[in-house]
Amino acid sequence: MLSKWKRSALGANVPHDKQTANMATVTMPLPEKIILPMQQHIGAPCAPAVKKGDTVLVGSVVGTAGGFVGAAIHSGVSGTVEAVDSVLMSNGRKAPAVVIRPDGKQTPDPACVPPQVTDHASLIEAVRACGLVGLGGAGFPTAVKLSPKDLSAIDTLVINGAECEPYITSDNREFLECSESVMRGIAAVKQHLGIQKVVIGIERNKPEAIDLMFSLVKNDPDYSVKPLECRYPQGAEKVLIEKTTGREVPRGGLPADAGVIVMNVTTVSTLGKYLATGMPLVKKRLTVDGDAIASPKNVEVIIGTPIADVLEFCGVKDNVSKILMGGPMMGTAVADPASPVIKQNNALVAFGPALASMPAPGPCIRCGSCINACPMGLSPVEIAGAFNRGDAEALDALMVDLCMGCGTCSFVCPAKRPVTQTMNLAKGVLMKAKNGGKK
Amino acid sequence: MEAKKLIVSASPHINARATTRSIMLNVCVALLPALAAGTLIFGARVLLVAGVTVASCVGFEALYCVLMKKPVPVGDFSAVVTGLILAMNLPATIPLWIAIIGAFVAIVVAKQLFGGLGFNFANPALLGRIVLFIGFAGRMTAYAFPATDVDALASATPLAAGVRGLDILPKLLVGAHGGVIGETCAAALIVGGLYLIVTKTISAAIPLSYIGTVAALSLVLGQDVVLQLFSGGLLLGAFFMATDYVTSPFTFKGRVVYGVCLGVITCLIRFYGNMAEGVSFALLLMNLTVPYLNDLTRQKPLGGVKSK
Numbered sequence: 055m056l057s058k059w060k061r062s063a064l065g066a067n068v069p070h071d072k073q074t075a076n077m078a079t080v081t082m083p084l085p086e087k088i089i090l091p092m093q094q095h096i097g098a099p100c101a102p103a104v105k106k107g108d109t110v111l112v113g114s115v116v117g118t119a120g121g122f123v124g125a126a127i128h129s130g131v132s133g134t135v136e137a138v139d140s141v142l143m144s145n146g147r148k149a150p151a152v153v154i155r156p157d158g159k160q161t162p163d164p165a166c167v168p169p170q171v172t173d174h175a176s177l178i179e180a181v182r183a184c185g186l187v188g189l190g191g192a193g194f195p196t197a198v199k200l201s202p203k204d205l206s207a208i209d210t211l212v213i214n215g216a217e218c219e220p221y222i223t224s225d226n227r228e229f230l231e232c233s234e235s236v237m238r239g240i241a242a243v244k245q246h247l248g249i250q251k252v253v254i255g256i257e258r259n260k261p262e263a264i265d266l267m268f269s270l271v272k273n274d275p276d277y278s279v280k281p282l283e284c285r286y287p288q289g290a291e292k293v294l295i296e297k298t299t300g301r302e303v304p305r306g307g308l309p310a311d312a313g314v315i316v317m318n319v320t321t322v323s324t325l326g327k328y329l330a331t332g333m334p335l336v337k338k339r340l341t342v343d344g345d346a347i348a349s350p351k352n353v354e355v356i357i358g359t360p361i362a363d364v365l366e367f368c369g370v371k372d373n374v375s376k377i378l379m380g381g382p383m384m385g386t387a388v389a390d391p392a393s394p395v396i397k398q399n400n401a402l403v404a405f406g407p408a409l410a411s412m413p414a415p416g417p418c419i420r421c422g423s424c425i426n427a428c429p430m431g432l433s434p435v436e437i438a439g440a441f442n443r444g445d446a447e448a449l450d451a452l453m454v455d456l457c458m459g460c461g462t463c464s465f466v467c468p469a470k471r472p473v474t475q476t477m478n479l480a481k482g483v484l485m486k487a488k489n490g491g492k493k
Numbered sequence: 494m495e496a497k498k499l500i501v502s503a504s505p506h507i508n509a510r511a512t513t514r515s516i517m518l519n520v521c522v523a524l525l526p527a528l529a530a531g532t533l534i535f536g537a538r539v540l541l542v543a544g545v546t547v548a549s550c551v552g553f554e555a556l557y558c559v560l561m562k563k564p565v566p567v568g569d570f571s572a573v574v575t576g577l578i579l580a581m582n583l584p585a586t587i588p589l590w591i592a593i594i595g596a597f598v599a600i601v602v603a604k605q606l607f608g609g610l611g612f613n614f615a616n617p618a619l620l621g622r623i624v625l626f627i628g629f630a631g632r633m634t635a636y637a638f639p640a641t642d643v644d645a646l647a648s649a650t651p652l653a654a655g656v657r658g659l660d661i662l663p664k665l666l667v668g669a670h671g672g673v674i675g676e677t678c679a680a681a682l683i684v685g686g687l688y689l690i691v692t693k694t695i696s697a698a699i700p701l702s703y704i705g706t707v708a709a710l711s712l713v714l715g716q717d718v719v720l721q722l723f724s725g726g727l728l729l730g731a732f733f734m735a736t737d738y739v740t741s742p743f744t745f746k747g748r749v750v751y752g753v754c755l756g757v758i759t760c761l762i763r764f765y766g767n768m769a770e771g772v773s774f775a776l777l778l779m780n781l782t783v784p785y786l787n788d789l790t791r792q793k794p795l796g797g798v799k800s801k
Contacts, residue, residue, distance in 0.1 A: 069507070296795060382504075421738040432794050474505060
């Protein structure tokens with residue numbers, strides 16, 4: 055009650071639809087070609103390291119990181135580089151890309167050997183060589199995340215296994231199928247960054263994953279498992295930090311300012327696999343689901359596989375009207391199914407006509423649902439008012455910049471208004487005013 | 494599937510089930526017990542009055558929007574809710590033409606002239622009631638008395654009659670006494686209010702803080718608590734009128750403050766004023782303060798402190 059006095063914010067009860075939760079991952083056959091865009095992360099794009107006609111092996115570098123904030127890109131197949139071209143990505147942007155035709159032999163690159171990790175610097179080197187990015191969806195280069203300005207201020211590693219988006223179960227499968235890698239990855243980060251505590255946050259709708267993690271960490275007092283209530287978005291970084299540690303990340307700050315590093319479970323597990331095998335990030339588990347998919351499943355896909363191939367493998371229906379890269383709350387609607395699966399993708403959701411079209415918006419009835427649902431405790435209806443007035447000062451006072459675009463406000467709106475889009479536009483107005491003010 | 498035309502839209506791609514219409518229909522459902530009770534207590538004319546207010550509210554809204562070349566929004570059922578609540582606020586004896594004037598004030602003056610749904614500064618039905626009360630005071634207080642009860646209270650309403658509340662509590666709960674259509678049967682109003690809370694159509698913060706404040710102040714100031722709670726317009730006002738989304742605050746904190754202020758003003762008017770309309774005027778006054786309350790009771794964002 056007291057916390058409600060300060061902040062009504064509750065999040066939303068989104069549907070779970072996690073019917074693939076108990077489906078073991080199946081491996082997709084080799085695609086006819088893979089397309090590797092040189093931008094699969096936040097930061098500078100990669101520079102292609104191969105040219106047309108080159109032969110590559112599984113794990114060979116095809117794109118070298120373009121700067122400190124960047125991550126190398128590797129081939130998931132052995133074969134021949136068919137073209138170095140530009141492609142349309144699932145987000146509608148064009149990016150340079152390397153197209154590779156597999157030879158079917160899947161010969162691993164002999165350069166892929168387990169790395170020697172002895173300290174923080176060599177761990178970061180390994181993370182870079184792995185091409186690791188935040189696999190929960192953000193795609194932020196992990197090497198940068200693990201190099202905070204003041205390492206001594208970090209006392210907690212939070213593992214994000216909330217998986218609060220409807221449909222998606224790929225992180226759940228990561229816990230259940232790769233728990234050894236998960237633990238190995240966590241241990242490496244904990245040891246080499248000198249972090250005392252590890253908290254693993256998992257939503258209560260994944261009881262098997264919670265039980266398994268409990269049994270794995272019960273003898274180590276440094277580790278704890280935190281079951282989270284099923285309320286979207288528990289997996290949003292700042293929300294998760296508050297739920298697991300009780301700390302607030304200050305406005306404009308990073309998790310490190312709250313003494314925390316947050317890593318997605320699949321990210322940390324991929325690191326664990328790399329440390330054991332030396333095979334960089336070239337494969338990804340996707341949950342393929344939605345009412346336009348005949349047989350929903352969890353599929354292990356080679357990064358770069360065209361979306362259309364993955365959907366065909368799962369039996370896409372003829373009436374497919376919308377394809378989402380990611381979950382239905384924050385996923386991007388795909389413009390062209392020929393665009394490839396990239397590193398940070400964790401699901402493909404395909405909707406038929408009924409689910410694909412959104413209801414028409416009506417006038418705002420000022421019910422306050424958006425305010426009482428916003429996980430960041432913002433006031434979307436008032437932000438929309440300030441946006442309509444073009445009032446950047448009010449937008450600053452209302453702290454619209456804290457919005458992470460989670461979609462909760464639009465989801466709960468009974469008038470079906472595109473509240474989240476207005477929030478995004480309002481963020482733009484505030485940012486423009488701030489930059490203009492400095493000039 | 495290559496040639497398929499795909500829909501590309503911004504996230505999120507799913508919606509909660511509640512719609513403006515479903516919310517308004519919930520309010521209508523919640524009002525049915527009180528309407529049924531009113532009909533049993535005051536006779537079939539209640540249905541006629543309610544039919545006329547609902548029809549004229551919907552009619553005025555449609556007419557206004559057609560004349561103004563705006564899309565006709567009657568499908569959202571908000572005008573139906575206004576019509577029903579307005580009927581609840583009228584005595585069963587009201588001449589129908591007065592009821593129609595009330596509907597005009599509610600829909601055209603209070604709602605549409607200010608921009609329609611979401612832009613009204615005060616609760617439309619409330620404004621209709623107040624205008625009628627001031628304009629036709631005699632007719633508005635010509636309360637019908639239950640035909641079923643020969644022993645009905647002699648004076649206007651129990652609140653004005655000066656009897657001990659506890660003695661007539663069963664009568665108050667059933668609503669067998671004089672008053673407007675929808676406010677006499679306390680039990681029906683509580684059932685409707687609980688329905689709204691259980692279906693999460695309204696938050697319990699406003700009715701609880703409002704009714705609680707009235708109870709506490711009545712106790713402290715030596716008034717008859719039972720009478721203050723179960724007669725007069727308090728329950729109708731607290732559950733159905735104070736909780737109108739447009740004219741009540743957004744946050745939990747704001748709603749509690751709003752309810753407490755409503756309670757204080759209602760008690761001040763009832764105990765020290767010379768008019769009977771405590772709830773109506775408290776609501777109108779507090780409706781006007783909602784923009785300021787929203788400003789003062791905004792929730793603090795997560796991490797809402799500027800980093801150094």
